[in-house]
Amino acid sequence: MLKEQLKKYNIVLASGSPRRQDFFSKLDLDFTIDVREVEEVFDESLQREAITDYLSQLKASAFNDISEATIVVTSDTIVWKDGKAIGKPKDVADAKRMIRSLSNDMHEVFTSVTFTMANSQTTVNDVTKVWFKELTDDEIAFYVDNYKPFDKAGSYGIQDWLGYIGIEKIEGCFFNVMGLPTRKVYQGLLDIANT
Secondary structure (H helix, E strand, O other): OHHHHOOOOEEEEOOOOHHHHHHHHHOOOOOEEOOOOOOOOOOOOOOOHHHHHHHHHHHHOOOOOOOOOEEEEEEEEEEEEOOEEEOOOOOHHHHHHHHHHHOOOEEEEEEEEEEEEOOEEEEEEEEEEEEEOOOOHHHHHHHHHHHOOOOOHHHOOOOOHHHHHHEEEEEOOHHHHHOOOHHHHHHHHHHHHOO
């Protein structure tokens, strides 16, 4: 359906994330992947979705050479807890520390998605609240050692073993926690198709 409406556009997904690529496939979209490196640094004064909005737009800034028929989609996800952003872990010890900080508590997951065209740019964002049960040190160690969540914000994937055994409830979009608020991506692309 959406594929037909967007047939005059080249959709570029600027993400190396296998999860985001899978989402685009499941949304039945024709797209190519083009990941351009940017230094993901943000001002410490930014908070919550302002961080992911900024980083998503920063990733889009690497695409200053696109044609009028191109839509570049960039995104960024952070875990937010205790007034600060939790990114990806540096090593095993950092991953275990991050997960321990999420245990028996609630955190928020923010994702921003930016749609960039030659003459326009739109950014949308989403937030999901996630509650973890109290996790044991053995459960945390088993997860980190076996699932190696070093490419994931907050050191966990909701779709992984830890999500199955540890998450008590969520409030908001499940797919947002995986890294892409799919309904907002669909709507954003639909809005472009209808303009």
